[in-house]
Amino acid sequence: MIETILAQLVNGLVIGAVYSLIAVGLTLIWSIADIPDFAQGGIYTFAAFAAYFTVTLLHFPYFFSLVVAVITGTLLSVTIEKVCYRPLRGSPFSQLLVAIALFFLLANLAIFLWTPKAKILPSPLEGIILNFAGFSVSLQRITVIAAAFALFIAVNFLLKRTKLGKAIRATAQDPETATLMGINRDFIYTVIFALGGCLTAIAAALIAPLYAVYPEMGTLPLLKALVVVVFGGMGSFIGALAGGFLLGLIETFGAIYVSVAYQHGFAFIILILTLIFKPGGLFGRS
Amino acid sequence: MLNIENIDVSYGEVQVLWDVSFNVNKGEIVAFVGSNGAGKTTTLKTISGLLHPIKGSIKFLDNHIEKMKPHKIVELGIAMVPEGRRVFPYLTVLENLELGAYTKRASQYLEDSLEWVYQLFPRLKERKNQLAGTLSGGEQQMLAIARALMSKAQLIMMDEPSLGLQPTIVTEIFKTIEQLNKQEITILLVEQNVAKALEISNRAYVIENGRIVLSGDSESLLKDKEVKKAYLGI
Numbered sequence: 198m199i200e201t202i203l204a205q206l207v208n209g210l211v212i213g214a215v216y217s218l219i220a221v222g223l224t225l226i227w228s229i230a231d232i233p234d235f236a237q238g239g240i241y242t243f244a245a246f247a248a249y250f251t252v253t254l255l256h257f258p259y260f261f262s263l264v265v266a267v268i269t270g271t272l273l274s275v276t277i278e279k280v281c282y283r284p285l286r287g288s289p290f291s292q293l294l295v296a297i298a299l300f301f302l303l304a305n306l307a308i309f310l311w312t313p314k315a316k317i318l319p320s321p322l323e324g325i326i327l328n329f330a331g332f333s334v335s336l337q338r339i340t341v342i343a344a345a346f347a348l349f350i351a352v353n354f355l356l357k358r359t360k361l362g363k364a365i366r367a368t369a370q371d372p373e374t375a376t377l378m379g380i381n382r383d384f385i386y387t388v389i390f391a392l393g394g395c396l397t398a399i400a401a402a403l404i405a406p407l408y409a410v411y412p413e414m415g416t417l418p419l420l421k422a423l424v425v426v427v428f429g430g431m432g433s434f435i436g437a438l439a440g441g442f443l444l445g446l447i448e449t450f451g452a453i454y455v456s457v458a459y460q461h462g463f464a465f466i467i468l469i470l471t472l473i474f475k476p477g478g479l480f481g482r483s
Numbered sequence: 484m485l486n487i488e489n490i491d492v493s494y495g496e497v498q499v500l501w502d503v504s505f506n507v508n509k510g511e512i513v514a515f516v517g518s519n520g521a522g523k524t525t526t527l528k529t530i531s532g533l534l535h536p537i538k539g540s541i542k543f544l545d546n547h548i549e550k551m552k553p554h555k556i557v558e559l560g561i562a563m564v565p566e567g568r569r570v571f572p573y574l575t576v577l578e579n580l581e582l583g584a585y586t587k588r589a590s591q592y593l594e595d596s597l598e599w600v601y602q603l604f605p606r607l608k609e610r611k612n613q614l615a616g617t618l619s620g621g622e623q624q625m626l627a628i629a630r631a632l633m634s635k636a637q638l639i640m641m642d643e644p645s646l647g648l649q650p651t652i653v654t655e656i657f658k659t660i661e662q663l664n665k666q667e668i669t670i671l672l673v674e675q676n677v678a679k680a681l682e683i684s685n686r687a688y689v690i691e692n693g694r695i696v697l698s699g700d701s702e703s704l705l706k707d708k709e710v711k712k713a714y715l716g717i
Contacts, residue, residue: 360581360590367571367582374569377531379557379586379634482573 213445239303
């Protein structure tokens, strides 16, 4: 009994870490650039494939594949902003359509390039099992949770303590006045898209050894991360963080105590309830 | 220092400025007065690069700035105190001030500048760790001015600094503007409080329906019959 609960707690935190990582980037992009960046779903997939090929084709160690995934995700995200979103700045509806188009385009490009077949990304950490008084968990799972927390501390430091972070927050609060301070808006956009792509890529490469690498793998995490942004409160770092973990836990425990059939439905029930009862989200400002 | 020649500015299809020319010399306070909707704010936004003229030129020191982006213009030494203060509400007073010194040119003087603006506005020092959104209107105006000063600008443009403030604070703000001018800061002041603006400025331009209709030294404008009737209500 207690072991089941502990195991589900770990599973919930692992999947929650993935939602939180994607949602933190999404919430920054959404609140500053005004784009619900569906393309992050495709970036998630491409980053996982980059990690997969680094390990299986190039025979580099798994840790190195994380770096390759991050570089892939960051470059892809920044390029998409420059090439696809920037020329459409000022017409948010067109940007939304392009974002949705990219979401499908990247998934289908992955099918075209690598077939829909699921692939296994081997990680040495998955083979190391830790035992705590009869309860066992793989080091990979612990790593996902620990890495997520380390990244959140780093992002929080960036946003709160650095000059760049202050410029990002100022741009989020009042973009026009921010430019009057000498802040280059294009540069801030590049930074937040880089950050978003980086976090999405890390999430994908960390969780890939636990599930599988396949072209549609980004769909559900992306949709759920979008829900987390609304649930946590648009633009709220702490909201994306807490909301992601909360959703991860609700899903895993809901799957056990309610029904597995609803596992992927809880997110959207939460979305509807949030929009009805707390449209600003948990940590929203208005 | 600032030379504006024959600029036309429009918002989409609607033209709001017509053939506007004026200049600001080093060390002056120049007032820009007129009724609501005359084009005062548009003029300032055009100088700061938030809008671009469809015709004409803007020269600051030796640079043509009419096509430059706002963040480049700040770097050259023009700062703006925007209408309605526009402090960053969820940043602290100190963080707002630090952002004022965001440019490369200004950031090397950050500590000195902070000391200077805290001396000018001791209340900001007391509240440095408070969120700017929780300050009173007068304090927010002081913060907006202080933030502009942090940029080490040679020219500061102020858009309606007295708007919506109680009379004692208004007096204080105008005193500060005069005091800053004595420290060799050139000021372009947009005001609906015409009497006050003319009192403290060296020269003034009157703008109506997007055109400059009158200009001269402030003292003589204060005595001008037309100005008295139209703007001073006497």
